[in-house]
Amino acid sequence: MSEVIDPIIVMFLTFFFGSMLRSATPILLTALGETYGESAGVLNLGAEGMMLIAAFTAFVAGVTANSVLVGLLAGMGTGMLVGLIVAFLVVTLQADQIVVGVGFDIAAVGLTSLGLRVIYGTAQLPLLPPRETINIAPLSSIPIVGALFDQPFMVYLAILLVPIFYYGLYRTRFGLKVRTLGENPMVADTAGVNVFLLRYVILLLVGAMAGLAGTYLSLFQVSFFRDNMTQGRGFIAIGVTMFARWNPVNVLFASLLYGGAESLAGGVQALGFLRTIPNEVVLMLPYIFTIAGLVALARRARLPPALARPYRREL
Amino acid sequence: MKSGTLRGAILSSTSILRPALSTIAAIVGALVAGAMILISIGFNPGEVYYTVFHEAWYTEFGIRKVLIETLPLLIIASGLLVCFRAGLWNVGVQGQMIVGGLFANVVGYVLGPLPSLLIIPLMLMAGMVGGMLWVLPSAVMKARWDLNEIVTTLMMNFIAIDLELYLVKGPLRDPKISTHPMTTPVVATAELPKIPGTQVHIGLLIALGLSVVIYLLMSRTALGYQFRVLGFNINAARYAGLPISRLIVMSLLVSAATGGLAGAVQVAGVMRNIDPEWVPFYGFEAFPLVFLANFNALAIIPFSFLFSSFLVGGDLMHRAVGLPIFFIDVLLGLMLIFFGAAEAVRHLQLKWRRRKG
Amino acid sequence: MPDEPKNAVRTVGITKRFPGVVANSSIDFDVIPGEIHGLLGENGAGKTTLSSILAGYYQPDEGEIYVRDKLVRIRSPKDALKLGIGMVYQHFSLVPRFKVTENVLLGLDVAGQDVKDLKTLANAIIQRAAELGFAIDPWAEVSELSVGEQQRVEILKILFRGASIIILDEPTSVLAPVEVEGLFRTIKSLASQGRSIVFITHKLVEALEFCDRITVLRSGIKVGTLSRSGLGSAREIVQMMFGAEIEPTATRRVTKVGEEVLRLDGIVVENELGHEVVRDLSLTLHKGEILGVAGVEGNGQKELAEALASIRPLKAGKILIAGKSISGSNPAKQYDLGVSYITDDRVGEGLVRDLNVAENVVLKSFRKPPYRSGLVIDWKRVERETERLIQEYSIIARGPKSVTRTLSGGNLQKLLVAREMSGNPSVLVANQPTHGLDARTTQYIHHKLVEQASQGTAVVLISNDLDEVFSLSDTIGVIYRGQIIGLLPREQATREQVAHLMVGLRE
Secondary structure, eight states: OTTTSOHHHHHHHHHHHHHHHHHHHHHHHHHHHHHHHHHTTOOOTTHHHHHHHHHHHHHHHHHHHTOHHHHHHHHHHHHHHHHHHHHIIIIISOOOHHHHHHHHHHHHHHHHHHHHHHHHTTSOOOOOOOOOOEEOTTGGGSTTGGGGGEEOHHHHHHHHHHHHHHHHHHHSHHHHHHHHHHHOHHHHHHTTOOHHHHHHHHHHHHHHHHHHHHHIIIIIISSSOOTTTTTTHHHHHHHHHHHTTTOHHHHHHHHHHHHHHHHHHHHHHHHTOOTTSOHHHHHHHHHHHHHHHHHHHSTTOOOOTTTTOOOOOOO | OTTOHHHHHHHHOOOSHHHHHHHHHHHHHHHHHHHHHHHHTTOOHHHHHHHHHHHHHSSHHHHHHHHHHHHHHHHHHHHHHHHHHTTOOOOOHHHHHHHHHHHHHHHHHHTTTSOHHHHHHHHHHHHHHHHHHHHHHHHHHHHHHOOOHHHHHHHHHHHHHHHHHHHHHTTTBOTTOOSSOOBOOOOGGGSOOBOTTSSSBTHHHHHHHHHHHHHHHHHHBHHHHHHHHHHHOHHHHHHTTOOHHHHHHHHHHHHHHHHHHHHHHHIIIIISSOOTTOOOOHHHHHHHHHHHTTTOTTTHHHHHHHHHHHHHHHHHHHHHHOOOTHHHHHHHHHHHHHHHHHHHHHHHHHHHHHHHO | OOOOOSOSEEEEEEEEEETTEEEEEEEEEEEOTTOEEEEEOOTTSSHHHHHHHHTTSSOOSEEEEEETTEEEOOOSHHHHHHTTEEEEOTTOOOOTTSBHHHHHHTTTTTSSOOOSSHHHHHHHHHHHHHHHTOOOOTTSBGGGSOHHHHHHHHHHHHHHTTOSEEEEESGGGGSOHHHHHHHHHHHHHHHHTTOEEEEEESOHHHHHHHOSEEEEEETTEEEEEEEGGGOOOHHHHHHHHHSSOOOOOOOOOOOOOOSEEEEEEEEEEEOTTSOEEEEEEEEEEETTOEEEEEOOTTSSHHHHHHHHTTSSOOSEEEEEETTEEEOSOOHHHHHHTTEEEEOSOIIIIIOOTTSBHHHHHTTTTTTSTTTEETTEEOHHHHHHHHHHHHHHTTOOOSOTTSBGGGSOHHHHHHHHHHHHHHTOOSEEEEESTTTTOOHHHHHHHHHHHHHHHHTTOEEEEEESOHHHHHHHOSEEEEEETTEEEEEEEGGGOOHHHHHHHHTTOOO
């Protein structure tokens, strides 16, 4: 087989499939949380900030304790903590969701970069050894596509979460309550649902997922922390959630497409492929893709009617 | 999404005093929280804050830099005010500024032989055109298909950054500079002259003039009125037969034009040519500014000055005290969060007080 | 025999204040098991507030509640559900996008009999419905059901939650006269099972016909409770409701009806979902005439009004103004041609509550002189005109610059009406202009409508209030399923006729 196909192409495709899932994972994780959030009427624009702060704390905790597990817990915990604060501001105080979200994004950049310099100064960052992958033999021996089955465990975790999230949102009573919140919170209220408590819970979930995504970035995808390393992924996740119409299964496919775009960009760069197209243009692919996705799929999408509106009992 | 009662309450207050409380609370809150962070990392807040303002206001270098830095902030904030009032969130000003700057740069040397009086306005206009072109796809997508403009303008933002890399390293690269890729600089006649008697270029006057124009636009003109109706109640706008698609596009174009103008002013007044990694942050810094100034086009002037004092002072302080500049970003973000919280509390308090009486 | 509770529910001294108004003032109210107890009062009397307190949606500022003679605290709808109190709100509490089963399922984990899966629930729904004498498809999406069917889903929902005390808020306001019969059969059947029904209404006739007892509220105070046997004349009750003899609404003066001003020719209009809700409708309006369009909510009224105002495009047919066909839907142009439109949704689209009163007054007229000169709006002029309107229409507001949010419902409507009438329109479309308003404001608006007509305006009065239509119109038509049926001059029309037409029964 390999004699027939140009070895460069084989190498490229193998790389492509391998990194596609890895690129998709942070988007997938965040977006899964966002599907619940937006279905409940909460527009979490602070996702970018949550991811970044989680990436930072996960890195620091993991490196200090020399344990990935500690880092993971720290990252997820930080995400949930931020989610709690956002919940207080947005659900209890009923502050504007956009103002609060963007505020967190700005503050997160400052806090993490400041923290990085305060803790490590200009010294070389300590590193954890790169993450091992879980190799699913014999599937991973398949040429080219086999790379899909040799991934860090968080990738598999993210994919496994998809059917769980789907089931939870569409086939359980809990999911029904969540979706009711986004459609008409008053209906939920008169059905005895504690609207405020449920929105708090949702924001904790959103924070946890964004926290996981951030942890993945600084402990799994690479093993360090860099200024502003989220690079807009939080917003891309929000875009993905919207054009996946808040359905976790669609989110998986959309994230894979995004991951494909990003890894295509990386692969073309690394392998010096297609010299006619300049590198920088290829770098634009993921962003162009997000816009294209919105145009193609979200045009007729009906936003949850209660999105970004605080709930009050009034006549 | 656009008729959130909180935003409505902020935007509609005609009395200046009450919303100012939220602004004051936001600034004080951020400073206090910032102080706590400083203490925890071993810095003296008093010393830090003092140094920031001392460097910014009491050194000649500082005050000059502050004024120079104020004007792009002011230009952008004025434009953002318009689209925010219309309920649109243009988060891609950074990209619009970059594209505007590139356009202005090119005009600035291609039209070299022209006299200053012609080339400067043309450059500035080119900047505005560049910014507007860059927001146009997002504007159309929003007007036609109601696609979230926060996501699309931000994506365009990232694309602009990559585009800049490509253009500056490639087609626009100055062949005469071999060490580091830069664009061909604008001709000397295209540089903005300084305000006589100062070291600050006339961009400042442009910025001030723009603020006044925007103020008049929003408070006196029919267009400004329509923007406000759109932002407060889109259903009423529809019911009254306002041209909604056109208003959406126009408000975004205004904010992008100012973004591009800011880029042009930076190129013509300060930089003269462009570094491939020029990534100005004014677009994000202006965001909290507009809110804190309570969407008042005239109040934006002192606030821009205040913000750029923080930013410049922070930069200078960094060298003096050793505190990384990022601390200022923390302050700005906190200000926005505290502002949101303060307004929310004020709103809730209003309801509580009325209930008792 | 164990002591049966004397009362299913009883309130003592319930007081509830809202910003600027005391909605309930020391109300003592009780309901006996198995009775249908009417809660009667005009709009704004406090009926919904009292019920919402019982349903746990609001908390009283003072007072106590006893359920089955035991003192309870109802802190949320959840508590109310657990106590067996269920309320069917006037505008329903259903998610249109969800199926019937999903809507009923919500809340079953709190009270009533919970189910394991939707299929079991679906069967139970079919059965329960049959017991009550109607059929419902449990898997239908609620948005596809008629208003009457939706109401039945609401009632089923309450029953599944095990409600023994059922509160119905203005249930007949969305029903056709014939459907009302079905509702009452259901209610009587429920009452005979020992459940207590609280029936909120502002329609005296209904209360008299169906209730065992009636409690009258006025301005937040309980005026009195009458039992069936002790019912005096309707007049007495009206006095209790309004406090004084209420004058009949402005009687329609007879004027000559002029030439044709606007004509709809076989128009077809679609709603958001793409369904045709106005079908081949034709209508002619004459100068000085009040054309009353009666109809049950949901027969295309809103879309008809929007078509007249050119807010909604026509799928087919023509609009002719003064004989000329207009094409190209544009509300602004339509307004300039003299068509004003009082929307039924004053807060959602008629007014911008975050702008001040003056800014709302020019919402439609800002484009042209005298308010506009060049790019600029002459605000001084606008404010003067606003002052004038505030005076003329007795709008209670602090001034042209006060934020509209501070105005009460009645004043908001007056502002809306003032604005639409001030442009000297040749056609005035009024869609439910007095919905939800107290008697005084209603009377005032009726007076203004008559005044407009006598000045030559062609008025289209779309209303589901038969009394209103009959007292104001020169000509009465009925809108049913998107068409105008039975157009008659008022003298020739009878209430029965119109009521029949509203349900589609022709002679």
